Amino acid sequence: MLNLTPFHPRTAPLVRAQTWRRWAGHQVASAYDPHPDREYAAIRAAVALIDISPLHKYHIHGPDAVRLLDRMVTRDVTRCAIGQVLYTPWCDAAGKIIDDGTVARLDTDSFRLTSAEPTLRWLAMNAVGLDVTVEDVSRPIAALALQGPLARAVLAAASPGDWTALRYFRLLHTRVGDIPVTVSRTGYTGDLGYEIWVDAARAVPLWDALMAAGAPYGITPCGIWALDLARIEAGLIMLDVDYYSAHRAPIAAQMSSPFELGLGWAVSDAKGPFNGRQALRVERRRGPEWDFVGLRVQWESLEALYAEHELPPQLPIIPWRGSVPVYRDGHQVGYATSGGWSPLLKQYLALAHLRAPHGRPGMPVRFEVTVEHVRRQADAVVHPLPFFDPERKRA
Amino acid sequence: MKGRSYDVVVVGGGHNGLVAAAYLARAGRQVLVLERRPVLGGAAVTEEVFPGFRFSVFSYVVSLLRPEIIRELDLPRHGLQILPLESTITPLDNGDYLGAWADPDESRRELARHSPRDAEAIPVFGRLMQRMAMAVRPILGVVPPDPASLAPSDLRGLLRLGRHFRDLGAERVHALYKLMTMSSADYLDEWFEFDPLKATKSASGIIGTFLGPRSPGSAYVLLHHYMGEIDGAFRAWGFQKGGTGAISEAIARAARARGAEIRTGEGVERVLVRGGEAVGVALTSGEEIAARAVVSGLDPRRTFTQLVDPGQLPDELVEGVRRYKFRGSSGKVNLALDGLPDLTCLPGVGPHLRGAISISPSLEYLERAYDDAKYGAFSQRPYMDIVIPSMIDPQMAPPGKHVMSIFVQYAPYHLTGGWSDAQREAFGDAVVESVARYAPNLPSLIRHRQVLTPVDIERITGLSEGNIFQGELALHQLFFLRPVPRWARYRTPIRGYWQCGAGTHPGGGIMGASGRLAALEMLQAGER
Amino acid sequence: MTVAFDAIVIGGGPNGLVAAAALGRAGVRVALVERASQLGGQARVEAFAPGFSAPGDDGDSGWVPPTVVRGLGLGGLARHDPDPCVTVPIASGAWLTLWADPTRTAAAIARHAPADAARWPEFVRRVHRLAGFLARLYQGPPPDVDATGPGELGRLLRLGVALRRLGRDDMVALLRTLPMSVRELVEDAFEYEPLRAAVAAGGVRDLRQGPRSGGTGFVLLHYLVGAPAGAVRGRGRWRAGPDAFVAAVAAEAARRGVTIRSAVAARRILVRDDAVVGVMLADGTELAAPRVVSCVDPAHTLLDLLDPVWLDPEVLHAVRQIKFRGCTATVRYGMQRLPDAGADAEMLRGVVSCTPTLDGLERAADAAKYGAVAERPHVEITVPTLTWPALAPDGQHVAIARAQYAPYTLREGAWDHARREALGDAVTAVVDEALPGFSSRVVHREVLTPRDLADRYGLTEGARSHGELTLDQILFMRPISGWAHHALPVRGLYLGGAGAHPGPGIPGGAGWLAARRLLRDRRAGRYTLTTERS
Structure with a gap:
């Protein structure tokens, strides 16, 4: 039996085509409609409500809370202000990523960490000798993402206040009706958006309140x-799709460093000791072996391949996760790990690992597509990430 | 000598003997297998012990049957059919249970109920075990080189082995070394906190040995659980349809299909040796059969001190066999049931009854069970591995009825005062009572009961001291030390006389590797 | 206040003193810091009652590797060989004594088990040959699979040659014996139970395991490394006094300009940017140095003295998993006179091992598995005043009992006065059985539980061994995998205590190797962190 999220009583009746999937041991909707188009459109044109409760969440508090997180993650937690949220990866001693998530500073000695994989044991291993308490609050805390250009308007309707004051990657504690919530201006869509953290017991009323407040704005469960x-449009990586945890990958070749995932910016040079520091210093000096890049598959090329069979290009409307070889000059130089057709950009996008130096922006490569059961190569171009980065995300 | 003569006579129709026979026959040798009992399989037999109730009398699950044997002998065609044994339930003393299910998410959720940290550790632990299993696997498939020998083949083997370890790198070699030397309890302590989880995992480390979970050397067998997984042939554990005897039958069919002759009910009295060379066997019936080579699938004690005159053997070997530890430590209780047991912790009939039920509520429970045995008693509260094969293979019992197989440890071969009928029944009672603590309706379901002590196992199968592995799988009895240094390469000092039982490398379980390696070694040596 | 040195040694026991002296001889400016007011660590002589003193342990000299003797010019230290070695009671007023002379021992055994007597001399010879191979292993860094460079490979090759030179039988015996249980070892060799028990007891020294446990065969050999030919227990006693070795090395250290700070504990090893920069003492003084050799145990070194953020979580985890499991208590007796042993009185010059059966040893170990003290502990008693009369007032004696198994962590309750004295009474009762009339001669008694040993000597879990000598904690696994070559994961930090290879019972063995490693790194002007981890 899989876990159900606290929103299940509300989400379950909406899943019209019984399209469920697993996420971190939970049963969640792949889509509510039989087809995800409308849901995607809501993210980019209106506002979407997404159940992100399966995220693992840890409350870390005590005098050494900063030291614990700072020794664990690659960003400088000592410089994280109260009410600030950091997106960060964390590494093993060899500088390979174990997981990525957010660190939210709730108070001087109090933080919340989110992660894709369970992290309690790793936190405990890092907390040896430190005066700090780690609590797994994955189940007690439910979370919703409210994402899209109208997210702020919905939030303001649900919880009146000056929401423009809440800056990108900041959080505040407030109420939606009488429900205490924490709202962070974060998200996984690359759009204007918020994530709302709530006591699991109040999850359903929160859902109802947001749906009611959002109705005039076309709020859409997504x-x-x-x-x-x-x-993918936002160029955000996903564990077990775009990379494998250093704790789970059976061989070193399957592991990635932050530099190899385009997260070099998240590795602090100045901070005190942290896991992987020595290895990452060496890697920064030497440069990563792999680049993590965007690929734009060229429409003309795709069209031509399908035209040979008198077919229009078959496009992945539902994004795929897997491994697609990428070539240059007849040699494989990397592989794409996720991709899909962007209805907004009208382009076939993919995220790919390319061996340095093939990952330079503008680099022409060839992308494997299977056309009528035959493996072919379409032209593609390396594109810097993100593909889509609207003003409103930060404004 | 009269009658026809063979290239090779295989003494003992256990699964290793049958595997050896199949490989020799495949290479065109005229092979005769002689089995003393009316059924084939040695410890891997299915018998209708009570009318309508069929049991895998001794060995009851399959996990390590080498995939190359399955492939090379085409066993599925000859009847191999492994059914999944997907779950393990450990009833706890507080009325709860710990379950491990086929689906990783379900298992994780279940374990997280008891310890979120352990649930998180499981996949990381699994990764390490998988890597260790990968590191060990090649060793299972090689003839052990003798480190003290200067023969080119030994030196080559040693060099290859040395290179293998060098290539593994220090980190993995150290991890493997820990696994070889530590106790399963200590090893698991480094990973997990939930005691019943450690107890259930370490139980696999003590099966068939005279060790407790806190005895160094018991950690290694943890690997076996993962070995089945990397082979990809089937899941870690499974049932053979029709019981483990059907595996023996499948191998026998494969051997016959390649021309081997197999006779049951024909005990070998001794191996005929002339001029330091094996020339055939003498049967208990008095018949003599000539052969150019004889290979014994019996355990080392029988192979070297019963089938041949130990006086013809070097003292070093005889002394080594004398020191070789059998120390049978387990018993078996087979029950014919009128219905299904009702577990207090998981009442009713459910999927848990299709898996194993492990009576291993805590490390201390297992360790105390061992303490009893150390001083010559059977465990009052033994470790038990319980399966109900009729749940998966309904033909094992009459419709609506069931068979339950209870593997029990510890039951020392050397019981203080010796095993008697009364002791056997007292042991059976202790087992049923111990299970009844978790399934109170069990006693009322029992229609028939078969209790097998190590002495019974020895009497019926011929395995010395009732050790199901033909000798303990202890570090000092493995690889080039199994069974005896210098004679670990399937050869014996008598020309044409070979050994292929589980008492040779790698031994243990229904693996078949000893039989295969012995046959290949014989063929390579040019045994006709 | 900051004072600068080239290196700081933490701990003034035999290993710390040897490390300091070795570094001093190489011209390194060394400060040695010792928590107690007196040097010597577990080897220091202490008064435990008015007029009565005892060495910290049982007075055995241990084995000082020849490399250390030569390197520090300690050739003048003379030793009494152990003779007799060990005695077990076989009946009331009757004992079996094993002597250093195998013929004499064989004669003693022959009265009870002629077949065993015949096998004895060869058994002793073989055990010594095997221990001799360990002695080779113990005089250099532990061999490892990732040995690189001509030096290391050459050493490995020489070890391989030495192993083969043992000959087929011994080589196989060695490979068989190391993982074996000492019980199987003695059962293979002998039939006479008291003889088996007398030998086997040497295989469980300071372990939390009984003689059925695999690896106890190795422990037996380990504590026979350096024993004089024929001896099957103990390495002897320094002629000049129980602390002769400590005094000699301390004098050598002083001659070499080592600054010794006693009566002040190290509180923190100071680190900056992954490298050692000094040591802060309990009184707030900071000693600056780019290198520190810690000769206290690895858990204390890495978990208490070091800020944990300098270590990888995996390393921290590994250190926390080191099995210490102190389970040996020491009872010191002030004796008016010695117990009457009649014609056998000479046995008191060796070890009297009070458990004449293997099951007795095993049962003593059972309780410790469940966090309880053995009802009938295994006790070994020695009388140091027969060698060093000055430890007691004229004509009186000191007896020292080592008692197993008394776990550091009790499942029920905690060590307190009542439990300590109850343990003392249990030990005394066991000795009384072996040496009738013993207790009536006792005038003073001091009981040191593992908890007391922890407090007195700063030993994690009261483990005299600095980490149990189990197979997974020796050689390239000591103290932890990947860091067994005396350098620790912080640049400039070395481990030179018994928690490092070659382990306990080898005074100066680890200290010497740590100093050599430090000097090598210093000469190379680099720190080989990356090669350690590769």
Whole structure:
């Protein structure tokens, strides 16, 4: 039996085509409609409501809370202000990523960490000798993402206040009706958006309140397919899809460093000791072996391949996750790990690992597509990430 | 000598003997297998012990049957059919249970109920075990080189082995070394906190040995659980349809299909040796059969001190066999049931009854069970591995009835005062009572009961001291030390006389590797 | 206040003193810091009652590797060989004594088990040959699979040659014996139970395991490394006094300009940017140095003295998993006179091992598995005043009992006065059985539980061994995998205590190797962190 999220009583009746999937041991909707188009459109044109409760969440508090997180993640937690949220990866001693998530500073000695994989044991291993308490609050805390250009308006309707004051990657504690919530201006869509954290016992009333407040704005419950597409456009990586945890990958070749995932910016040079520091210093000096890049598959090329069979290009409307070879000059130089057709950009996008130096922006490569059961190569171009980065995200 | 003569006579129709026979026959040798009992399989037999109730009398699950044997002998065609044994339930003393299910998410959720940290550790632990299993696997498939020998083949083997370890790198070699030397309890302590989880995992480390979970050397067998997984042939554990005897039958069919002759009810009295060379066997019936080579699938004690005159053997070997530890430590209780047991922790009939039920509520429970045995008693509260094969293979019992197989440890072969009928029944009672603590309706379901002590196992199968592995799988009895240094390469000092039982490398379980390696070694040596 | 040195040694026991002296001889400016007011660590002589003193342990000299003797010019230290070695009671007023002379021992055994007597001399010879191979292993860094460079490979090759030179039988015996249980070892060799028990007891020294446990065969060999030919227990006693070795090395250290700070504990090893920069003492003084050799145990070194953020979580985890499991208590007796042993009185010059059966040893170990003290502990008693009369007032004696198994962590309750004295009474009762009339001669008694040993000597879990000598914690696994070559994961930090290879019972063995490693790194002007981890 899989876990159900606290929103299940509300989400379950909406899943019209019984399109469920697993996320971190939970049963969640792939899409509510049989087709994810409308849900995706809501993210980019109106506002989407996404159940992100399966995220793992930890409350970390005590005098050494900063030291614990700072030694664990690659960003400088000592410089994280109260009410600030950091997106960060964390690594093993060899500088390979274990997981990525957010660190939210709730108070001087109090933080919340989110992660894709369970992290309690790793936190405990890092907390040896430190005066800090780690609580797994994954189940007690439910979470919704409210994402899209109208997210702020919905939030303001649900919880009156000056929401423009809440800056990108900041959080505040407030109420929606009489429900205490924490709202962070974060998300996994690359759009204007918020994530709302609530006591699991109040999850259903929160859902109802947001749906009611959002009705005039076209709020749309949105499943994983649409979210996946949005995050590809936003160039955001996903564990077990775009990379494997250093704790789970059986061989070193399957592991990635932050530099190899385009997260070099998240590795602090100045901070004190943290896991992987020595290895990452060396890697920064030497440069990563792999680049993590966007690929735009060229429409003309795709069209030509299908035209040979008198077919229009077959496009992945539902984003795929897998491994697609990428070539240059007849040699494989990497592989794409997720991709899909962007209805917004009208382009076939993919996220790919390319061996340095093939990952330079503008680099022409060839992308494997299977056309009528035959493996072919379409032209593609390396594109810097993100593909889509609207003003409103930060404004 | 009269009658026809063979290239090879295989003494003992256990699964290793049958595997050896199949490989020799496949290479065109005229092979005769002689089995003393009316059924084939040795410890891997299915018998209708009570009318309508069929049991895998001794060995009851399959996990390590080498995939190359399955492939090379085409066993599925000859009847191999493994059914999944997907779950393990450990009833706890507080009325709860710990379950491990086929689906990783379900298992994780279940374990997280008891310890979120352990649930998180499981996949990381699994990754390490998988890597260790990958590191060990090649060793299971090689003839052990003798480190003290200067023969080119041994030196080559040693060099290859040395290179293998070098390539593994220090990190993995150290991890493997820990696994070889530590106790399962200590090893698991490094990973997990939930005691019943550690107890249930370490139980696999003590099966068939005279060790407790806190005894160094018991950690290694943890690997076996993962070995089945990497082979990809089937899941870690499974049932053979029709019981483990059907595996023996499948191998026998494969051997016959390649021309081997197999006779049951024909005990070998001794191996005929002339001029330091094996020339055939003498049967208990008095018949003599000539052969150019004889290979014994019996355990080392029988192979070297019963089938041949130990006086013809070097003292070093005889002394080594004398020191070789059998120390049978387990018993078996087979029950014919009128219905299904009702577990207090998981009442009713459910999927849990299709898996194993492990009576291993805590490390201390297992360790105390061992303490009893150390001083010559059977465990009052033994470790038990319980399966109900009729749940998966309904033909094992009459419709609506069931068979339950209870593997029990510890039951020392050397019981203080010796095993008697009364002791056997007292042991059976202790087992049923111990299960009844978790399934109170069990006693009322029992229609028939078969209790097998190590002495019974020895009497019926011929396995010395009732050790199901033909000798303990202890570090000092593995690889080039199994069974005896210098004679670990399937050869014996008598020309044409070979050994292929589980008492040779790698031994243990229904693996078949000893039989295969012995046959290949014989063929390579040019045994006709 | 900051004072600068080239290196700081933490801990003034035999290993710390050897490390300091070795570094001093190489011209390194060394400060040695010792928590107690007196040097010597577990080897220091202490008064435990008016007029009565005892060495910290049982007075055994241990094995000082020849490399250390030569390297520090300690050739003048003379030793009494152990003779007799060990005695077990076989009946009231009757004992079996094993002597250093195998013929004499064989004669003693022959009265009870002629077949065993015949096998004895060869058994002793073989055990010594095997221990001799360990002695080779113990005088250099532990061999490892990732040995690189001509030096290391050459050493490995020489070890391989030495192993083969043992000959087929011994080589196989060695490979068989190391993982074996000492019980199987003695059962293979002998039939006479008291003889088996007398030998086997040497295989469980300071372990939390009984003689059925695999690896106890190795422990037996380990504590026979360096024993004089024929001896099957103990390495002897320094002629000049129980602390002769400590005094000699301390004098050598002083001659080499080592600054010794006693009566002040190290509180923190100071680190900056992954490298050692000094040591802060309990009184707030900071000693600056780019290198520190810690000769206290690895858990204390890495978990208490070091800020944990400098270590990888995996390393922290590994250190926390080191099995210490102190389970040996020491009872010191002030004796008016010695117990009457009649014609056998000479046995008191060796170890009297009070458990004449293997099951007795095993049962003593059972309780410790469940966090309880053995009802009938295994006790070994020695009388140091027969060698060093000055430890007691004229004509009186000191007896020292080592008692197993008394776990550091009790499942029920905690060590307190009542439990300590109850343990003392249990030990005394066991000795009384072996040496009738013993207790009536006792005038003073001091009981040191593992908890007391922890407090007195700063030993994690009261483990005299600095980490149990189990197979997974020796050689390239000591103290933890990947860091067994005396350098620790912080640049400039070395481990030179018994928690490092070659382990306990080898005074100066680890300290010497740590100093050599430090000097090598210093000469190379680099720190080989990356090669350690590769």
